[in-house]
Amino acid sequence: MAFSVHLKEGSDAMDTKQQQSKRWSILLGAAFLMATSAIGPGFLTQTTVFTEQLLASFGFVILISILLDIGAQMNIWRVICVTKKRGQDLANDVLPGLGYFVAVAVSLGGLAFNIGNLGGAGLGVRVLFGWDAKWGAGITALLAVGIFLSREAGVAMDRIARWLGGLMILLTAYVALVSQPPVGEAVLRTFSPDKVDVMSIITLVGGTVGGYITFAGGHRLLDAGISGKENLKEVTRSSVSGILVASVMRVILFLAVLGVVMQGVKLNPSNPMATVFHSAAGPIGLKLFGLVLWSASLTSVVGAAYTSVTFLRSFSKKVEVHQSKIVIAFILISALILMVLGEPVQLLILAGALNGLILPVTLGTILIAAHRPRIVGDYKHPVWLTVFGAVVALGTAYLGVLTLTEKIPQLFT
Numbered sequence: 001m002a003f004s005v006h007l008k009e010g011s012d013a014m015d016t017k018q019q020q021s022k023r024w025s026i027l028l029g030a031a032f033l034m035a036t037s038a039i040g041p042g043f044l045t046q047t048t049v050f051t052e053q054l055l056a057s058f059g060f061v062i063l064i065s066i067l068l069d070i071g072a073q074m075n076i077w078r079v080i081c082v083t084k085k086r087g088q089d090l091a092n093d094v095l096p097g098l099g100y101f102v103a104v105a106v107s108l109g110g111l112a113f114n115i116g117n118l119g120g121a122g123l124g125v126r127v128l129f130g131w132d133a134k135w136g137a138g139i140t141a142l143l144a145v146g147i148f149l150s151r152e153a154g155v156a157m158d159r160i161a162r163w164l165g166g167l168m169i170l171l172t173a174y175v176a177l178v179s180q181p182p183v184g185e186a187v188l189r190t191f192s193p194d195k196v197d198v199m200s201i202i203t204l205v206g207g208t209v210g211g212y213i214t215f216a217g218g219h220r221l222l223d224a225g226i227s228g229k230e231n232l233k234e235v236t237r238s239s240v241s242g243i244l245v246a247s248v249m250r251v252i253l254f255l256a257v258l259g260v261v262m263q264g265v266k267l268n269p270s271n272p273m274a275t276v277f278h279s280a281a282g283p284i285g286l287k288l289f290g291l292v293l294w295s296a297s298l299t300s301v302v303g304a305a306y307t308s309v310t311f312l313r314s315f316s317k318k319v320e321v322h323q324s325k326i327v328i329a330f331i332l333i334s335a336l337i338l339m340v341l342g343e344p345v346q347l348l349i350l351a352g353a354l355n356g357l358i359l360p361v362t363l364g365t366i367l368i369a370a371h372r373p374r375i376v377g378d379y380k381h382p383v384w385l386t387v388f389g390a391v392v393a394l395g396t397a398y399l400g401v402l403t404l405t406e407k408i409p410q411l412f413t
Helices: 002-038 041-083 087-094 098-129 133-149 153-179 183-191 198-209 213-223 229-261 272-312 317-321 323-341 345-370 383-412
Strands: none
Touching (some): 002 198, 002 213, 002 229, 041 087, 041 098, 041 183, 041 198, 041 213, 041 229, 041 272, 041 345, 041 383, 087 213, 098 133, 098 272, 098 323, 098 345, 133 272, 133 323, 153 213, 153 229, 183 229, 198 229, 198 345, 213 229, 213 272, 272 323, 345 383
């Protein structure tokens, strides 16, 4: 009898350990899902171009953007966690109907960005194997579909995000090492920049937590059942981890580019990152570029498709029931458009314009919701987080209006 009781206690301890391990895996997976959703082809190109323009002073831009990113992300994830509601539902609670606008804008942006992400994946495959870019995009789309055909799609998604996220960081770190960047100068200018470009800071914040990106991990945790005030501490830690993972990748890429451009290399405007990898590590570097670009593209496809569909769940219960099937359809439609039409300029312009407005709208409504007892109950949102969030919302709203006024006229040219 004593033996059976001892055995049961041991079994309970093992079950608890397994549950804790699974929980930790989900929290880490959510952080990486958010981070790898941010680290797409646009993220890579943006970082490379800004580094060439600002040189070591770009370190200051990265530092400030990281602080603002953390402020935006913590606001959104904490309120989602406390209320157990997705971003669009919170928007509807603040202003009826607003959530549906957000859902449509996010989904349209997700579709357009997935077309661009698959285009990036095709380019990565072409660099790696010399295959036609459209075949590379199609193969990547099928791999993404395979993730959501899995019986445990959430677990598969978490693992892919972690593995490929880690791979991208390691490969880029190698290129940064061989490019021999002036680390001392980079550290100095991070805290004492020669020049400050406010627009680049706002652009980086929008590129890291804008559009659907900041909701990717938060919605993933809701789907996994990790929410409520009792989980607030873990969710907050996971939200910060996501920003730090994306920031590590940005810092390493910044150093790699800085090492190359400080040697006097002029980057090719049509593919600046390829110039960096090739100049730093030769033909091997070019292959590494292809692998990093493909990995960034695949993880962004997965993150964009998954998160876009979670925003559509407010329209019908059927979306929730058939979520994996709809995500698969979303990916296949993106691939079909790319293969038949290429990258449709008008759609990409419209999506870019709308995407610039998503973060200020969603973050603004989150901040309002955070201080309404009807929505958050007895939860008290930190004042410092509200101030951080307001700064980010106003800054990205300014950028969003600029983007809208610049891009909408392009629709008619």
